[in-house]
Amino acid sequence: MTEWTEGWKNSHIQESEDVKTQEGECSMCAGVMMRSGTGTHTSAGGIIYTGEWLEDKMHSRGTLNHPSGALYEGEFKDNMYHGTGRYTFPDGSTYKGPFNKNKLEGDGAFTDTQGLVWTGEFHGKAALGLKMQHNI
Numbered sequence: 727m728t729e730w731t732e733g734w735k736n737s738h739i740q741e742s743e744d745v746k747t748q749e750g751e752c753s754m755c756a757g758v759m760m761r762s763g764t765g766t767h768t769s770a771g772g773i774i775y776t777g778e779w780l781e782d783k784m785h786s787r788g789t790l791n792h793p794s795g796a797l798y799e800g801e802f803k804d805n806m807y808h809g810t811g812r813y814t815f816p817d818g819s820t821y822k823g824p825f826n827k828n829k830l831e832g833d834g835a836f837t838d839t840q841g842l843v844w845t846g847e848f849h850g851k852a853a854l855g856l857k858m859q860h861n862i
Contacts, residue, residue: 750779777802792816800825823848835859 750765760782777788800811823834830848
């Protein structure tokens with residue numbers, strides 16, 4: 727068993743009922759082990775996160791793979807898609823652009839399953855006035 731001291735970082739592999747595997751850096755803070763630094767977390771449901779952690783939350787850059795085939799690659803803040811990223815939907819369509827608290831937010835591009843690219847202003851589920859790009 728590892729002797730922990732406050733603020734000490736250690737490489738850690740964990741398995742439990744709700745966590746299939748957790749491998750990466752962790753530290754003790756106020757007697758609680760928290761993920762910090764770089765690591766990979768696989769949930770019992772098959773969701774895999776590889777990237778940076780801060781105070782036991784997905785933070786900075788990372789990749790989140792869902793069993794459905796959905797994939798997010800980009801910036802995280804407080805366990806949410808936040809900043810610039812790319813989300814691939816299970817059907818293969820993609821959105822690339824800014825996210826704000828898990829929502830599409832700002833100038834982005836959506837590529838549908840036929841390869842057509844639609845650009846414009848996204849606000850959550852709304853995207854009024856999108857323009858289709860033409861490659862000539």
